[in-house]
Amino acid sequence: MDTLTATPTIEPGAKADRPVAVYCKGITKTYGSGQSAVRALRGVDVDVRTGELMMLVGPSGCGKTTLISIIAGVLDRDEGECTVLGKDFKVLGPSGTTQFRATNVGFVFQAFNLIPTLTLAENVAVPLLINRVRRADAIEQACEMLKKVGLGDRTKDIPTRLSGGQQQRVAISRALVHKPKLLVCDEPTSALDHVTGQKVMELLRSVAAGNDLSLVVVTHDARIFEFADRIAEMDDGRIVSMTTGKGHQHSSFDASHAK
Numbered sequence: 248m249d250t251l252t253a254t255p256t257i258e259p260g261a262k263a264d265r266p267v268a269v270y271c272k273g274i275t276k277t278y279g280s281g282q283s284a285v286r287a288l289r290g291v292d293v294d295v296r297t298g299e300l301m302m303l304v305g306p307s308g309c310g311k312t313t314l315i316s317i318i319a320g321v322l323d324r325d326e327g328e329c330t331v332l333g334k335d336f337k338v339l340g341p342s343g344t345t346q347f348r349a350t351n352v353g354f355v356f357q358a359f360n361l362i363p364t365l366t367l368a369e370n371v372a373v374p375l376l377i378n379r380v381r382r383a384d385a386i387e388q389a390c391e392m393l394k395k396v397g398l399g400d401r402t403k404d405i406p407t408r409l410s411g412g413q414q415q416r417v418a419i420s421r422a423l424v425h426k427p428k429l430l431v432c433d434e435p436t437s438a439l440d441h442v443t444g445q446k447v448m449e450l451l452r453s454v455a456a457g458n459d460l461s462l463v464v465v466t467h468d469a470r471i472f473e474f475a476d477r478i479a480e481m482d483d484g485r486i487v488s489m490t491t492g493k494g495h496q497h498s499s500f501d502a503s504h505a506k
């Protein structure tokens with residue numbers, strides 16, 4: 248991919264006929280003001296289709312985390328249009344956005360962000376409890392989800408006794424347990440070895456397949472590009488190219504293989 252290209256090469260991708268899940272046009276974001284201002288996003292245009300896995304790549308500091316934070320509704324944009332599942336967070340307002348996020352959006356952080364004093368089941372149950380699901384039901388659903396990621400026998404364990412890959416699977420379970428329509432992942436495989444990283448991606452694809460789940464995955468990890476439907480390359484606050492990946496070839500993966 249040529250990072251110097253000013254005009255993005257837009258390829259429609261295999262899911263171009265699916266409904267738009269995320270629509271961004273001319274998004275800008277500046278942190279701070281005056282001499283210390285950092286223009287993190289300088290006009291981002293991008294859309295993510297329903298059921299699509301889009302990867303977001305680019306050098307450190309180019310604005311990837313900023314963009315997915317805006318898409319996930321955890322950060323306000325300055326200018327531009329952004330709708331997620333047809334909703335504009337500026338119109339929804341802070342409490343409407345929080346509610347929308349709790350129902351529709353999952354976020355996987357690079358550093359897992361598991362709560363060390365809670366069991367795995369309790370960690371995974373958190374989004375359900377936020378959505379006022381009864382505790383017993385929430386724990387049951389959390390255990391079901393953990394079973395799907397191959398951790399059904401560890402539900403009462405605590406996060407610090409797990410490997411990095413296992414913790415990442417717990418974090419993914421937590422992000423998926425409330426069946427969001429949009430899942431945003433910030434470098435989900437960067438802390439993992441090659442085999443575990445592949446398994447995490449296979450797991451994400453398998454959950455997404457058939458669920459109409461749209462995925463935006465930030466990554467530096469070229470080894471997982473093969474899982475993308477499309478790859479958006481960012482540089483200096485803009486999308487500079489968009490290429491088609493081979494993601495659809497992985498859609499039939501069986502989650503029971505993710506051990």
Ligand SMILES: Nc1ncnc2c1ncn2[C@@H]1O[C@H](COP(=O)(O)OP(=O)(O)OP(=O)(O)O)[C@@H](O)[C@H]1O
Nearest residue numbers: 278279285286287306307308309310311312313314
């Ligand atoms: N809270 C903040 N306050 C001030 N500047 C920030 C803040 N968050 C990010 N920035 C700056 O905005 C720019 C984009 O940051 P961002 O975190 O989106 O980059 P990134 O592409 O995710 O980088 P990395 O690959 O290192 O995670 C960087 O120059 C960064 O220093």
Ligand SMILES: [Mg+2]
Nearest residue numbers: 311312313433
């Ligand atoms: Mg980042």
